[in-house]
Amino acid sequence: MRGLARTALRFLLTAAVVGGFVLAPPAIAQETAWQPPEPSPEAKDWLKLKSGEWLRGNIDLMRDDKLYFDSDELDDLEIDWGDIAEIRSPRILTFTFLKGGVVSGTCAMQDGVIKIDTGTGVREFERSDLLSILEGRPRERNYWSFKATMGVIARAGNSEQADATTFLRLRREATRSRFDTEYTGNIGSVQKEQNVNNHRFDSNYNVFMSRRLFVTPAAIEYFADKFQNIDYRATIGAGVGYYLWRTSKFDWFLQLGGAYQSIQYVSVQPGQDQRVDNGAIIPVLAIEWDITSDIEFELNYNSQIGVPEPKNAFHYLFSLLSVELSDYLDRDTSIQWNHNENPVADADGNVPKRDDYRLSVGLGVDI
Numbered sequence: 001m002r003g004l005a006r007t008a009l010r011f012l013l014t015a016a017v018v019g020g021f022v023l024a025p026p027a028i029a030q031e032t033a034w035q036p037p038e039p040s041p042e043a044k045d046w047l048k049l050k051s052g053e054w055l056r057g058n059i060d061l062m063r064d065d066k067l068y069f070d071s072d073e074l075d076d077l078e079i080d081w082g083d084i085a086e087i088r089s090p091r092i093l094t095f096t097f098l099k100g101g102v103v104s105g106t107c108a109m110q111d112g113v114i115k116i117d118t119g120t121g122v123r124e125f126e127r128s129d130l131l132s133i134l135e136g137r138p139r140e141r142n143y144w145s146f147k148a149t150m151g152v153i154a155r156a157g158n159s160e161q162a163d164a165t166t167f168l169r170l171r172r173e174a175t176r177s178r179f180d181t182e183y184t185g186n187i188g189s190v191q192k193e194q195n196v197n198n199h200r201f202d203s204n205y206n207v208f209m210s211r212r213l214f215v216t217p218a219a220i221e222y223f224a225d226k227f228q229n230i231d232y233r234a235t236i237g238a239g240v241g242y243y244l245w246r247t248s249k250f251d252w253f254l255q256l257g258g259a260y261q262s263i264q265y266v267s268v269q270p271g272q273d274q275r276v277d278n279g280a281i282i283p284v285l286a287i288e289w290d291i292t293s294d295i296e297f298e299l300n301y302n303s304q305i306g307v308p309e310p311k312n313a314f315h316y317l318f319s320l321l322s323v324e325l326s327d328y329l330d331r332d333t334s335i336q337w338n339h340n341e342n343p344v345a346d347a348d349g350n351v352p353k354r355d356d357y358r359l360s361v362g363l364g365v366d367i
Contacts (some may be wrong), residue, residue, distance in 0.1 A: 036106040036117035040090040044072065047079070048086035059089060060132035061142075063173065065247055066068040076327075078293060086110050096176065097125050098211060104137045131176070131211065145171045149320075149332045151362025157338070163188035164195065165360035167320070167334065178206045178214075183233075184318065184336070186358060198225035198356075200316075212243040216257060228352045229344055231264040233314070237282060237306060255284035261304065263312075267347035279307035294324040315339040322364060332364040 014046050037043075047069060048054045057071040065081040087109040089212045095116060097120040103125075105118040112127045134142050151165040164187050172179040181203040188196030189296040204219035221235040239257020246252075261280045284302040291297055299319040306312030322330040336358040 020172040026171070026300075034108055034110055034115075036108045036122060037088060037090040037117050039092065039106050039117075039119075041092070043090040045069075045091060046086075047080075047084055050083055050085045058091070058135070059087075059093060059133060060135055061340070062130075064251065067133070075274075084109075087114075092136055093134065094138050095125070096131045096133075097286070098129045098131055102138065103295045122366070131208075132165045133331040142174045144175070145173050146367045147171075147364060149330075149362050149364035150330070151332070151360035153360075156190055160192060161188070161190050163360075164360065165334065165358065167332075167364075176208045178208075180204055182207075186360075195227070196358075197227060199223070206241070212246060213240075214242075215240050216255065219257065225338070225356075226266050228338070228340055228356070229266050229346045230340075231266045233261065235280060235282075236259045237280070239282065239284075240285070249290045251286075253286055255282075255286070257282040259304070261306070265344050265346075268343055269347065269349070270322070272344070276312070278309060278312060280304045281307060296322045296324075311342045313341040322366070328365055328367060330364040332362055334358075334360045334362075 030136070044056050046058045047057075047059075047067075049055070055069065055071050055074070055077070057069055060068040060070055060076075062068070062081060067079045067081055067084060069079055073078050087107060088109050091106065092104055093107060094102060094105070094112070098100050103118060104118050105116040106156045107114060107116045109115075109127060112128055114125045114130065116123050116125070134140070147167070147169040149165075149167040151163075153161070153163040158177075163186075166183070167186045168183040170181045182201070184200045185196050186196050187192070200221070200223045202218045202219070202221040204216050206214045206216050208214045214300060216239045219235075219237050219239065222234075223233040223235075224230060237259025239255050241253050241255030243251060243253040259280045259282055261278055263276045265274050265276075282302055282304050284300070286301075287297075287299045289297045297320070299317070301317045303316075304314045316339075317335070319335045320331045323332075324330055336356075338356040340352065340354055343354055345351045
């Protein structure tokens with residue numbers, strides 16, 4: 001009887017041990033079980049949110065802690081990168097990492113680890129090192145964006161007034177660099193006599209050394225305003241910048257640069273130089289803020305402080321509030337401020353005012 005009891009006990013213990021291995025695989029087996037899916041261009045991506053919800057659709061882009069996702073049921077979504085817990089993508093995506101460079105392939109993300117099947121093997125990266133995701137393999141057209149805004153004011157009756165403001169931006173955001181070219185122009189007249197005519201063109205190239213630190217090896221600006229007695233002001237320089245704040249909804253950076261500057265005046269008093277060349281120190285402050293999913297605000301302020309004559313200083317502020325009306329059309333409200341610390345009198349002795357302000361409302365196209 002005792003032998004039968006011992007046999008039964010051994011049988012139960014063995015069954016329990018075997019059942020435990022079957023029902024609860026070792027942690028190592030669980031950790032190595034998940035892998036990137038097989039490539040399938042026709043298949044869909046899956047996202048798991050921290051809330052436990054799953055979304056099905058296509059990953060379009062991830063940059064600056066924002067993931068743009070085309071959901072099958074919810075259409076276009078903009079999701080905070082921090083709200084995403086897992087990813088399963090059988091489509092080819094291109095990933096840019098701070099330490100690992102640029103990698104393309106199918107992917108799976110879980111527990112802070114991203115696994116990418118490159119076709120020649122599976123590579124693992126830390127989620128914290130990820131800078132961006134692009135749809136497909138690297139293509140030049142994926143890097144470009146364009147913004148154009150036109151504001152017009154016309155008035156007739158006792159006084160005739162016409163004003164036009166144009167803002168253009170062409171941007172190329174690659175894996176670890178950004179190139180911006182912007183143009184702002186203002187033309188206005190009262191009683192058919194022109195009283196506003198200024199144009200600003202600037203372009204800069206930034207290279208990211210880390211997620212927050214970047215250098216600007218080349219930056220140029222061209223400005224002309226005959227009513228400020230400036231035939232042209234050309235500035236060529238370089239600098240370094242740092243993001244004090246960089247999240248999915250709010251970016252704030254400071255930049256400091258040095259430049260060579262050449263100013264040609266329309267006319268000057270006898271005995272004065274019509275052209276002045278000097279150096280300049282250029283501090284910059286820039287903010288980009290997604291107030292809501294449909295409202296965006298940006299502000300850019302910079303100074304050009306003359307060296308060795310700091311009294312030859314120029315200040316410029318541009319702010320833009322965009323309200324999305326459709327996928328490509330915005331209602332834009334902009335404010336501009338130009339300040340010349342040391343305006344130069346023209347040949348007739350007229351001294352331009354130090355400050356110019358301008359408020360404009362118009363429609364913008366964002367592509």
